[in-house]
Amino acid sequence: MDTKxxxxxxxxxxxxxxxxxxxxxxxxxxxxxxxxxxxxxxxxLSADGAFELGFFSPGSxxxxxxxxxxxxxxxxxxxxxxxxxxNTSSSELRISDGNLVLFNESKSPIWSTNVSSTSGTSVxxxxxxDGNLVLxAGSNSxxxxxxxxxxxxxxxxxxxxxGFSSITKQRQILTSWKSSEDPAPGLYSLELDPNxxxxxxxxxxxxxxYWTSGHWDEKSRTFSLVPEMRLNNIYNFSYVKNKNESxxxxxxxxxxxxxxxxxxxxxxxxxxxxxxxxxNLFWSQPRKxxxxxxxxxxxxxxxxxxxxxxxxxxxxxxxxxxxxxxQDYSGGCxxxxxxxxxxxxxxxxxxxxxxxxxxxxxxxxxxxxDAVSIVQCESICLNNRSCTAYAYDSNGCSIWIGDxxxxxxxxxxxxxxTTLYLRLAASELKNFKSAKSHANKRSLxxxxxxxxxxxxxxxxxxxxxxxxxxxxxxxxRKYDExxxxxxxxxxxxxxxxxxxxxxxxxxxxxxxxKLGEGGFGPVYKGILTESQEVAIKRLSKKSGQGHQExxxxxxxxxxxxxxxxxxxxxxxxxxxEMILIYEYMPNRSLDKFLFxxxxxxxxxxxxxxxIIEGVAQGVxxxxxxxxxxxxxxxxxxxxxxxxxxxxxxxxxxxxxxxFGINQTEANTNRVVGTYGYMAPEYGxxxxxxxxxxxxSYGVLLLEIVSGKRSGSFYHVEQVVTLxxxxxxxxxxGKGMEVIDxxxxxxxxxxxxLRCIHVGFLCLQxxxxxxxxxxxxxxxxxxxxxxxxxPAKEPAFSTDIRNSSARGSSETSTRFSNNEVTISLPEAR
Numbered sequence: 001m002d003t004k005x006x007x008x009x010x011x012x013x014x015x016x017x018x019x020x021x022x023x024x025x026x027x028x029x030x031x032x033x034x035x036x037x038x039x040x041x042x043x044x045l046s047a048d049g050a051f052e053l054g055f056f057s058p059g060s061x062x063x064x065x066x067x068x069x070x071x072x073x074x075x076x077x078x079x080x081x082x083x084x085x086x087n088t089s090s091s092e093l094r095i096s097d098g099n100l101v102l103f104n105e106s107k108s109p110i111w112s113t114n115v116s117s118t119s120g121t122s123v124x125x126x127x128x129x130d131g132n133l134v135l136x137a138g139s140n141s142x143x144x145x146x147x148x149x150x151x152x153x154x155x156x157x158x159x160x161x162x163g164f165s166s167i168t169k170q171r172q173i174l175t176s177w178k179s180s181e182d183p184a185p186g187l188y189s190l191e192l193d194p195n196x197x198x199x200x201x202x203x204x205x206x207x208x209x210y211w212t213s214g215h216w217d218e219k220s221r222t223f224s225l226v227p228e229m230r231l232n233n234i235y236n237f238s239y240v241k242n243k244n245e246s247x248x249x250x251x252x253x254x255x256x257x258x259x260x261x262x263x264x265x266x267x268x269x270x271x272x273x274x275x276x277x278x279x280n281l282f283w284s285q286p287r288k289x290x291x292x293x294x295x296x297x298x299x300x301x302x303x304x305x306x307x308x309x310x311x312x313x314x315x316x317x318x319x320x321x322x323x324x325x326x327q328d329y330s331g332g333c334x335x336x337x338x339x340x341x342x343x344x345x346x347x348x349x350x351x352x353x354x355x356x357x358x359x360x361x362x363x364x365x366x367x368x369x370d371a372v373s374i375v376q377c378e379s380i381c382l383n384n385r386s387c388t389a390y391a392y393d394s395n396g397c398s399i400w401i402g403d404x405x406x407x408x409x410x411x412x413x414x415x416x417x418t419t420l421y422l423r424l425a426a427s428e429l430k431n432f433k434s435a436k437s438h439a440n441k442r443s444l445x446x447x448x449x450x451x452x453x454x455x456x457x458x459x460x461x462x463x464x465x466x467x468x469x470x471x472x473x474x475x476x477r478k479y480d481e482x483x484x485x486x487x488x489x490x491x492x493x494x495x496x497x498x499x500x501x502x503x504x505x506x507x508x509x510x511x512x513x514k515l516g517e518g519g520f521g522p523v524y525k526g527i528l529t530e531s532q533e534v535a536i537k538r539l540s541k542k543s544g545q546g547h548q549e550x551x552x553x554x555x556x557x558x559x560x561x562x563x564x565x566x567x568x569x570x571x572x573x574x575x576x577e578m579i580l581i582y583e584y585m586p587n588r589s590l591d592k593f594l595f596x597x598x599x600x601x602x603x604x605x606x607x608x609x610x611i612i613e614g615v616a617q618g619v620x621x622x623x624x625x626x627x628x629x630x631x632x633x634x635x636x637x638x639x640x641x642x643x644x645x646x647x648x649x650x651x652x653x654x655x656x657x658x659f660g661i662n663q664t665e666a667n668t669n670r671v672v673g674t675y676g677y678m679a680p681e682y683g684x685x686x687x688x689x690x691x692x693x694x695x696s697y698g699v700l701l702l703e704i705v706s707g708k709r710s711g712s713f714y715h716v717e718q719v720v721t722l723x724x725x726x727x728x729x730x731x732x733g734k735g736m737e738v739i740d741x742x743x744x745x746x747x748x749x750x751x752x753l754r755c756i757h758v759g760f761l762c763l764q765x766x767x768x769x770x771x772x773x774x775x776x777x778x779x780x781x782x783x784x785x786x787x788x789x790p791a792k793e794p795a796f797s798t799d800i801r802n803s804s805a806r807g808s809s810e811t812s813t814r815f816s817n818n819e820v821t822i823s824l825p826e827a828r
Contacts, residue, residue: 163247297332
């Protein structure tokens with residue numbers, strides 16, 4: 001019996017030991033002391049549980065690093081950036097000689113805090129709630145002997161500093177990772193200008209400046225070239241300069257999670273964590289990816305009007321396919337076929353040849369050589385084995401030695417670039433010409449068929465012209481000329497696609513490709529070059545909308561960049577067609593899930609709250625943080641698209657209006673929008689402002705929570721709106737009945753009720769009583785519903801189409817009964 005008991009005890013001991021090996025938190029909650037070490041899966045947590053210190057392996061990498069990260073999320077600081085370990089169970093982080101030291105699997109020190117040795121056994125490392133790792137000596141030591149905030153890597157956290165100490169000569173610099181799976185210092189860095197200009201600069205390879213923040217203005221507390229800082233209702237920025245130090249720091253007003261990163265893309269990004277998961281981009285600089293120096297690496301070319309931005313030059317391929325798939329292009333490209341290494345002047349040699357690349361931006365580091373003709377210039381390059389390209393223009397002959405970096409393909413108004421002649425292996429150029437010839441033959445066949453069909457069309461058209469359609473075709477001709485003139489301006493500088501390519505992409509606007517139809521017209525799924533899926537919106541000939549709305553989208557959405565706004569990729573203006581090309585949203589629009597009983601199971605509470613918060617972030621961006629202050633004027637469920645992760649993206653800016661920075665409201669004689677979402681002051685009097693969008697958001701918020709459509713909501717006893725129905729239940733203390741029955745078993749009651757309350761605040765009769773979108777986001781993220789202001793009865797609690805108080809028959813004809821956007825009625 002004793003033997004069995006001892007055996008069972010031994011088994012229990014082994015099981016507990018195995019479980020202990022997998023435990024992630026095996027030390028004191030936030031501290032490493034003199035008698036402890038960190039290895040394997042062991043971690044320590046900050047006191048509030050927000051940050052975690054331990055070993056991590058980025059992506060699919062087999063290498064490991066000691067780092068601080070948001071718990072279960074992104075790494076914010078790395079100790080051994082350049083010296084990873086391969087065996088974490090044999091490596092350890094511990095206190096040694098008064099320092100925090102990392103020992104590899106061979107027990108050799110590879111990283112240390114490297115401060116003067118501190119005697120005694122009271123030295124300890126503590127991970128603070130703000131993500132700062134500090135080394136302290138003595139039980140009451142308030143000033144750390146070392147802290148990670150003084151040695152940032154690629155992330156700048158609130159309360160951290162970026163600057164320069166005149167005493168220690170130490171700089172705080174943000175440096176990007178080398179790649180998405182390698183935290184070693186990369187090519188891009190952000191630092192305080194060492195020339196004392198009170199500005200920050202972005203550098204490539206610590207040598208080439210490609211962006212500056214502009215001078216600091218203490219009065220406005222902003223940098224002159226970072227206008228996003230003017231609206232600091234989330235972040236509190238400050239700049240300190242004295243004889244001892246100069247630094248920039250920031251704090252946050254609320255409890256949200258924020259970070260500032262030097263991204264591998266070469267852009268600095270300010271981001272905030274959404275409760276539903278994922279980072280929300282507030283702003284980034286430089287705004288255009290191609291403004292980042294050498295962002296596509298060696299032999300890569302950047303084109304702002306293509307997706308992806310970076311492509312390898314003809315004859316080249318990505319050095320790392322994995323990194324390019326992860327949209328990390330800094331590694332650049334390499335040749336598919338090596339250049340000829342023999343004597344290029346030999347008659348039997350397979351000489352290298354040159355591919356002409358027109359409209360390229362001028363490269364730096366060129367070598368000017370004497371040549372009287374382009375032929376001589378080519379010969380000079382060909383006979384120099386290190387020469388990779390040449391150009392010949394009004395400035396004479398220039399050649400480039402070695403790798404080509406910072407190439408840009410210019411298009412549109414910027415297309416007056418230089419023709420660059422790229423050196424390729426002869427076989428590579430033959431393959432390129434062969435493929436191009438095949439494409440030309442195919443285009444010729446298509447053109448021949450099109451020309452024949454066009455001739456027949458012209459003959460038939462002439463007959464119809466003479467008989468019945470003369471006047472109509474004359475009006476159409478003038479209309480086409482107007483559209484062409486408008487399209488020729490292309491203020492948005494977007495790629496302009498040919499109608500031929502659109503027809504191919506959509507299988508000639510096949511019904512099988514059709515995704516849906518709105519007030520603008522039908523939307524089709526299409527496949528452009530390189531299997532890129534897109535959504536193609538075609539203006540219907542019967543649509544009440546026209547080129548004004550079309551150009552509105554071009555001017556507005558093309559200039560907006562936010563994770564919760566759909567991206568416009570290009571347009572087509574040809575043969576009377578007006579077509580917009582967007583990124584493809586595989587889950588289509590929100591109303592398809594929200595109001596279709598068969599889809600409700602795919603829209604649980606977490607997804608709904610993600611959509612609620614994401615739409616709010618998108619509206620806040622166009623109101624406050626975009627380069628243009630924009631009022632959407634047609635915010636509704638069908639204009640919220642969902643990507644593959646159900647992340648919301650606001651679309652359809654055809655009705656939007658641009659506001660001045662200090663403008664608060666405007667009037668219009670042309671009321672546009674959708675009945676059921678319009679604010680009262682807008683629908684009745686043509687007055688609109690940011691608060692008009694807030695009202696529409698409130699309606700959308702109630703729809704998402706209740707699963708009921710506002711525009712077709714009826715009560716069995718009295719004609720009311722969705723807001724009126726929800727308000728009656730709310731007053732009676734039955735707010736839970738507003739919540740969609742399909743999610744009542746899985747939702748979080750306090751969160752759903754808070755959303756309903758915020759919805760009522762957005763739907764107040766007076767615009768002054770409605771919150772701003774910034775306040776809406778703070779209220780949605782609040783932990784205590786009692787902190788919300790009380791709501792009064794929402795506007796339009798009864799249906800104005802059937803209200804005797806609005807007896808004008810004109811009103812009843814001004815709005816559509818469904819969710820189709822209206823664009824023609826005049827305001828009274």
